[in-house]
Amino acid sequence: MNPESPIRTLGYSAIDFESAGAARGLTDIPVQVGIASWTPEHGMTEPFVSYLRSDRPVTWSARKVHGIRDEDLVGAPRLQELWPTLRKRLGGAVVVAHGKGTEKRFLRAFPGHGFGPWIDTLLLARAAWPDLGSHSLSALCEHRGLVDDLREFIEARKWHDALFDAAASLFLLRNIVDAFELADRPLECLLRPDLSEWHRLRRP
Template sequence: MSELLSPEPALDSPIVFVDLETTGGSTSEHRITEIGVVEVGLAGVSRWSSLIDPQQPIPSFIQQLTGITNDMVRGAPTFESIAPALFERLNGKLFVAHNANFDRGFLRSEFRRAGIAFDPDVLCTVRLSRALFPGEKRHGLDALVERHALVPSDRHRALADADLIWQFWQRLPTLVPLEALRAQIERTTRRYRLAGDITEDLLDTAPAGCGVYAFYGEDDAPLYVGRSVRVRQRLRSHLTGERRSSKDMRLAQLVRRVEWHATGGELGAMLAEAQWIATLRPGHNRLPRVTKSDPANAPWPFEGPIVFEEREDAQGIFHVVDRWRYLGHASSLVAAAQLHASTLAGSFELSTYRILQSHLARGLRVMPLSVSRDSPESSIVA
């Protein structure tokens, strides 16, 4: 099979086809034993591979599968020793692998141990094959070899398997119209590094549970505010998900910064979202539609500020509302009173009014909040 001197059918960037062999399947417990890279760009095709000393024994069944023994890796370089040069080889290129989450996950963990952040754009050829050939049931590397007449040289060795992925890539333009292929590659590619400082490592610090988030663009202009019961997962869906809508993909291209707050519950997330939208007025959110029946103001049915409690992971969160304005949440009633005392009074918010009216009608239990900073007393109001 002749080798192309350009990275067709990719879009604009050079490509690395990568395969790893490891001591097992856990990125926290196991280590890499071999790396194989086929690098493809306008300058041509180059190949590189190296055994890696995993600094732990290779299980016997792994030795039988890969042919890589403890004797073979003894004296090989450690990952830390090759990390800077390997990063230069991979950085800035589309990372293509078969079952790419495995290879990317191991490399990301190893690079992190070496003090290097590794967040390439990733294309998984298992997922690409499933998308392009939905009538086929099997999409493992052996199935691709059989189905597309690929030529294996040494299965379960890193460079040989990376070369099979490269062969599959070259075969695709003969099987799928190029424009359709390019479009599917774009849909399947997961872009982990975005503009600004947004990386997968940053998204890992987002709340796993309920919360509100905001995207900002150039000059810190607010773009979009959203909420979710799983903020971290929702952010990944917006920014790196394979099944993003065209709207999400256009929005992701504009994002330069993201912020979030955990809210401790879904109702708190709804109120925080409404408050952020009213304050930030982001360009990609619809402002609430005002009807003739909506009040421009409404009497506050309580004598003063109120709190209600939500629980997430057995920890209580107290949400503070005053005169139809959501002020935020706190971890205790004392902190809630301090939050109220330190927050300037605002104007009537229609969205907050609608949300609270609906939940109060369904029996939301609230407590009057004492404004004392010392020991606020509270009693349940039905």
């Protein structure tokens, strides 16, 4: 994908994972995945969410955050079984995540998948609004007045649900593009945000 392509001409797919929680001596594993997609021309498209089968129980601390129980995972597919879905939804798109480290790590289950380039809305928000007290996804969406529209688009879900958080990162990306009038700028300015330029672009 050409980093000089105008932002308005591209498609964006956000992904979020919720996990079983860290356990001593074990690598964390995903138990839910959500994907939402958006194009500046056509808006949001049909989202996707699924629980993921886990080989070990969800920790108490993780369950307290996202509310996912072991019984919710019964009969769920393994992440590897969802490869056709992920390839269809992430392939050829700019991939978006809020704090992309976890999502990139879990996608290593598919060596050589080739998804990307990646936009991290956490880095974008820090460049856009460096003075905010919190750059958590929920705090940013509250600050930018996005929560009501987000809840209308993703009904009956809440923060730390994989689909809700994935959609929230796209709503935030769209808001940043609109607020800084970036639609005709090259994708590069979202991939590697230049804080000095963002400060110049920021409206008073």
